[in-house]
Amino acid sequence: MRRLLILDYALSSLWRRRYKNFSIIAVFTLTVAVLGSILLLTHSLKMEASEILAGAPDLVVQRMSAGRHDLIPVRYIEEIEKIPGVGAVKSRCWGYYYDALTGSNFTLLGLDETATHEIHLLEGSMPKAEGQCAVGPGVARIRNVKVGDELILIDSTNTGVVFEVVGTFTEESSILTNDLVVFPKDDLVWFFGLPEGRATDITVEVFNESEVSTVAGKIKRMYPDTRPITRREIVQTYDAVFNWRSGMMLTVFLSALIAFSILAWDKATGISAEERREVGILKAIGWDTSDVLELKFWEGTVISLTSFLLGLIFAFVHVFFFGAPLLTPVLKGWSVIFPDFHFTPYIDLYQIAVIGFLTVVPYVASTVIPSWKTAVTDPEEVMRS
Amino acid sequence: MVRHRIFIVLTALKVAILIGILLYCRGHLRVLEGSEVPAKRALSRQLGLTDLSIWTEARYTRHPSQADFFAPFQDFPSSLEHFPAGSVVAPPRFAAPVRTEPSPE
Amino acid sequence: MKEPAEALIWTEDVTKVYNPRLPDEVRAVDRVSVTIDRGDVAVLKGPSGSGKTSLLSLIGCMSRPTSGRIFVDGRDVAKLSESLLTAIRRETFGFIFQQYNLVPDASVLENVLLPLYPVGLRPSEMKQRANRILEGLGIENRRRLKVRKLSGGEQQRVAIARALVNEPDIIVADEPTAHLDRQRSADLLRVLEDLNMQGKTIIIATHDAQVYDHVFVTRTIEMGDGRVEAERLS
């Protein structure tokens, strides 16, 4: 009962300074919302990457030449296939295309005839014959094409080439396919004018997961000009990419945090004369030091808990229901084609607990600690004020 | 003396909303894990896709995992560069030393 | 001199030194020994700076003496822990401060309830008590108003109501008439007289003749320069 009464008094004393306190709650909520959004978003993307890219090739072998990625001779395949434990070894042909019309970059991918043609998340069909292509949703949007339309691309001899769009990948797949244009492999080789016997890179299937790095080492020794990339490295890259400690996100995160710390600092150092006097009065009329500290504890808890919960709700709604419209511009950078995110709600409860801990606890501390000194002094002072 | 009740009710309400959102997200995730996620994984396997199509402004942002490891200039993943998306892309930390030096048998 | 246990308040050689061993050392209370009995109306009188407020705060358990002993209701308060001292302050004393010391932005009712929060009564009982006292002082219709909006006399009554809400045995008032005109002072004295009739002990620090010459005063303690210069019963 006593505890609830003191909570009650804390609420009324907060209400007395409601303009100040509501602005603190607003800023605090915003901080939590920004912080929460960043963490939810990056975690979701990180999980998405590791879940989806589990389908990536076990090993990708690139060729390096003069410090750059170069086309790889297809004949390497024969030797690689002989390594024990290795399954299918295939050449991949793909490349980039700058679309001067829209100022955007596409990824052009040549598909093997051997590739499965029953494909999910596709409207229409995969290109089977010469002159056909399938496009990602971003390409379809920016070039305004749909199944049955024509897509004109400029080839390496500066000639316009007409392709028929026979399939479009669905929006749900946009995180993988947004900027893709898929052709039959021969079309791509011809379009880019790739030299005979060369491919962009080689994918290697390794039966036993634990042998991947051994195989990679063998390939590297066999062909010192190559660079094998394992699937684990691919997934690790995305871990690093979305690591919440890195880059722009951290900047946003930090500035929010700094703004908030300034606020908290201001509160911590600026226990007002009015508040000090109130504490003195309370002590003089029979509040114990612990009662006063409890009052301050409740004041801090009410504000920070309210803000934390509100901020978290905003963050969830913002990221998972609206696709983080306030953060995607930060992510987007200079990309012209950018996917419409539908974040898969992977949620890390531990991360949420950390946000809670990092916001609520310091705030409560910064309310309680500065009033400590006032609370322990003799109340005699108020008799002379 | 009803203030603390209002506060407790409001707080409980917020917690309930949060739990509701969490449960909804969980359910939605289950559904996606049963349909969309495997479909995307299959797509990645069928097309041999190694990267997410998020940033389309440069080679190393479109395919960060395939970025040239040795290229010293713009393509070097940790270079100071001028594409904003690069600021969210940390240089890949490769664990296996296989690409830098061939280990003796 | 009486035994400590018999008197309500009993002090022996109480001394309060501010800033001891510093150049600005002040001996605000100097070896004061006084006795106040249950039912007394005691007046501390003396010029400004003579140590009235300092002595009141020692008696009221708001500060600790530098040396000497103070007994309140038979207990040696100089030896009590901080929280017991607070408990005595809460249960035995009702304070009426010179500046009222109300929380200006809180309502009248809230101000009166302040001393009850740490007690842990039921809210309905708290309200009942406060309302009864506000009615007795004739300001129950101001209950919901902010203290800031009240007149000086009304604020004083809120301060009195707050001093009474814990049903204390001793009312301590420091210059209660300093901000009041003659009429208001007379009203206040009537309230204090009523309280004394109800059995409360009253201690007033003042240099207002209207107070110390009042007939209800039973004990006058004259102070000068931190010492008791005269103690009279009437």
Ligand SMILES: Nc1ncnc2c1ncn2[C@@H]1O[C@H](COP(=O)(O)OP(=O)(O)OP(=O)(O)O)[C@@H](O)[C@H]1O
């Ligand atoms: N905290 C303090 N530090 C230093 N000196 C103090 C302190 N409090 C009071 N004093 C000094 O103690 C002396 C007695 O002060 P006190 O307030 O008890 O006098 P008073 O009789 O109540 O005067 P007044 O009638 O003006 O209220 C004064 O000289 C005052 O300056």
Ligand SMILES: [Mg+2]
């Ligand atoms: Mg005084």
